[in-house]
Amino acid sequence: MPIIEFPPVEIADEQGLLAIGGDLHHDSLLLAYQSGIFPWPISQEYPLAWFSPPQRGVIRFDDIQVSRSLAKFVKKSGWTISFNQGFLEVIRQCQEVHSGSSEGTWITDEIIEGYFNLFHQDLAYSVEVRDEKDQLIGGLYGVSMGHFLSGESMFYKESNASKVALLAILSVVKRNQIPFLDTQMVTPITKSFGAIELDRSVFISEIGQLFTQTPIEFPNTKIPVKDLLKSF
Known part of the structure; x- marks a missing residue:
């Protein structure tokens, strides 16, 4: 219930x-x-x-940063990204990768089932990063409710793959003029993209109107990673 x-x-x-x-x-x-x-x-x-x-991590639309080193990497990359083409694989990879960390994983089988059901309700999304051989090497999943976007977890098998996944969802933020991406916490990776902390009361006051907006339409074709920079 x-x-x-x-x-x-x-x-x-x-x-x-x-x-x-x-x-x-x-x-x-x-x-x-x-x-x-x-x-x-x-x-x-x-x-x-x-x-x-009490403090919520976000990357604001106006504060998004792309480091010179990442931009240089992306310009030379032969990788591609896609959206919503492998949600279950991405969340399972997040579970597997984080299970091997010292902190363990919070992505239980119940979490996977819950968010996969959310995905089928068009209330969650995934980003897939693939190499030149079309192998999944990184990804990110989160929720997408109206114009509220969150990044829940990400993984990488190749250096920079999780950063590319985050860059991809931030390109959606830019293209749709979404006020911010909810990252829940500020980590070294999200901070490198401009993440800051908001007081809980401020965060909650700002999200209300986002849920009533028209749902985001994600690109439905593979995109060369180098094209992501066009959004910034």
């Missing part, structure tokens, strides 16, 4: 933990994101937890 109400975000603890339990029905996830909340399993004991951190 979908979640019909979350606790007020103001009662979240200092790490942002707000609630435990519930399900990942697409209506539950839609309500969560509309409320400034996202799921993040934290342990086997607490397989489904909901967070609304």
Whole structure:
């Protein structure tokens, strides 16, 4: 049964933990994101937890940065990118790659099922990065609800592949004049693209109108990576 109400975000603890339990029905996830909340399993004991951190990472439309080194790499690259052509493969690769990290992965089988169902509701997306042999070497997935876009997780098998995936979704931000990409947290990679932190109250006040906008139409053909720079 979908979640019909979350606790007020103001009662979240200092790490942002707000609630435990519930399900990942697409209506539950839609309500969560509309409320400034996202799921993040934290342990086997607490397989489904909901967070609304006091500071939210975003990359604003006007603040997007592309480093000289990445731009130089992209100009010479023979890779291609696509959207929504391999969602399940991308999220499973994210799970596998992060499972081998010291922190482990928050992408449980339940998360995969929940976001794959969300994808079938046209409320989630994926970016695929492929090399010259058409092998998947990187990717990113997130939610796409109206003009609200998030980046949930990404992976790479070749250097710069996850950066290229992030550059690809930021090209969608630019092309559609979306105010910002929700990155949830600021990491070294997102910071290199211009990510900043917003106070939770500011973030929530700014997302309301985004969910009522016309859903984004993603490109439906493969795009040479070097063409991404045309958006910036």
